[in-house]
Amino acid sequence: MGGFSYGLLNPKDCVSDWKLCLLSYCFPFAPFGIAADKVLSEGDGYRCLILSSIPLLNYVVLPCWRKMMREAKGVDGNILFDCCASYCCPCCTIFQASHEAGVDGALEVNKTIELMKRGVEGFNPKKEMEKAKDQSKEAADDAKKAAEEAKQEATA
Known part of the structure; x- marks a missing residue:
């Protein structure tokens, strides 16, 4: 057993894997979910992500996640230090444990950029604005027709 290969609050480590550092911050x-998926059982990454997004519950999830990462990779430590690290600098904790889990910052940044490109591919703001205007006009016309029909039914 040994310690984490990257220290907490160490600028040298952040510079050496700056893309993972950027993602972590x-x-x-x-990186939280990717690391959990790499180290823990199938699907645990998604459960960790969901639990960590719930306010107040995330204060319990991050130290437990760090403990699981530490134990899975054979790193010395204790839950008290996991809590202190998680509360004092959650982004540093995520960076440190994600690196230990083998998350490649460059690969993940490139994947993220590719997904973003696919998401906006073919997106034309002017066309979307015209489409929205047309839909608004149609909705207004439908509302007018419904009001007129209701008025005619009321007078009939």
């Missing part, structure tokens, strides 16, 4: 749920 800007989108912490991404």
